[in-house]
Amino acid sequence: MNKSDSANDGAMDDLRQRWNHLYKHHLPGLAKTRDPVQGQWPVYLDHCFARIVLDNAIGIDKPWMEVIRQPAVKNMTEDQLRDAVDLAEKIATGELDLVSLDERSLQLRGKQKKKRKVEAKTEGNGTSKKKLRGDPTISTYFAPPPDSPFQGEDTKADTPANVVELGDESRKAAQEANPDMAAQVKRIADSNITTFRKQTLTLLCQVPRGRYSTYQAMSDHITKTSHKTCARAVGNAMRNNPFAPEVPCHRILAADGSLGGFNGSWGENGKFAGEKHKLLHEEGVRFSSSGKVKGPPFRDFT
Structure with missing residues (x-):
């Protein structure tokens, strides 16, 4: 051979x-x-x-x-x-x-397609809601199952009813927090990606150069201000970022301060780990000898 x-x-x-x-x-x-x-x-x-x-x-x-x-x-x-x-x-x-x-x-x-049976439970006010098979916040941080060989990780999809469409105030906040991102915020807003991905990628534009945030910090903000989500959902929304590197998904790390995912791979052994380290280093973000980022994460999302 x-x-x-x-x-x-x-x-x-x-x-x-x-x-x-x-x-x-x-x-x-x-x-x-x-x-x-x-x-x-x-x-x-x-x-x-x-x-x-x-x-x-x-x-x-x-x-x-x-x-x-x-x-x-x-x-x-x-x-x-x-x-x-x-x-x-x-x-x-x-x-x-x-x-x-x-x-x-x-x-x-x-x-x-047969109509799906909806298991429902009646609340005190007489209304019904779907009985979910699992809480969407129960998952590991943007990571496939343990037995996966990939450790750690147009038609528009329907928007869940509880996902809030980004309005002018949210876009303005991103632009004011990081003025050089105004053009990128507009690119995201004008795209045909899903509402949740628009929301997540627009939040990325608020993370300043030389700082980093985490999947968990972003999901905490979305859960508090918009709708319930989790770090894994945030990671999945960024996984194939069509606006990278201008929209800086490389500035998002794992909750424990390790490198996290980038371009579909995960962790220090990921195929694109070196590229993510290079981008962060050029912006002033530093890691310790143990592979953990130095300094606190950016959480001042608006």
Whole structure:
């Protein structure tokens, strides 16, 4: 085997691991915690996510099994794997609407979406509300499950009813806190990303050069001023930041002061850890020999 063949095999193995992680762990994990990157989570099981992604990325105009043999992970080409991974990641960040993709997959199979039964409990005032399967704040900080090989981590998605649209006052606050970010705030506002991602990325614009904040600090502010969320949801919203590095997601670290995520990888051993360290060092942020950041996090979000 020559070096080229070996490199290709390594790339395919990486893609297969990424695909398995996304549909088996990451997407079901987001669904079970009702992560706000999607307005609705119509499915929760890994095979359902595989169906939706593969039908839309591989099948295109027919069920994916009519295009490639089962199991998909062993029979997809490199391009097909990349397409599947890319689509799954766009679901995970809210760039694509899962409900629409699910409905399209079902239509390809000649099925119609059944109305979901809503478990409800009646409150004292006679109103009902959905019984959630889990509290969306219960999760680790922007990290996939422990067994993941990736440790630590356009159609517009429907906006959850409790997510507040950013108004002129919020944008003005970001611009006043960091005047050179005015153009970036406008780029975010004019984009077609989800409301929650707009909210999170706009908050990034308030973190001054030479300072850092954390996923937890940002989620605390959003929970206090807008709607309930968690550090993991904040991390997911920033994971594929289309405005980087001008909109500075590199200034956000883990709650324990370690490096956190960057460009889809996590921690000091992440593929892009060196790039994140470089950006922070150029701005004046320093780390101790133990890998922990020096100084307190920025929390003065408005």
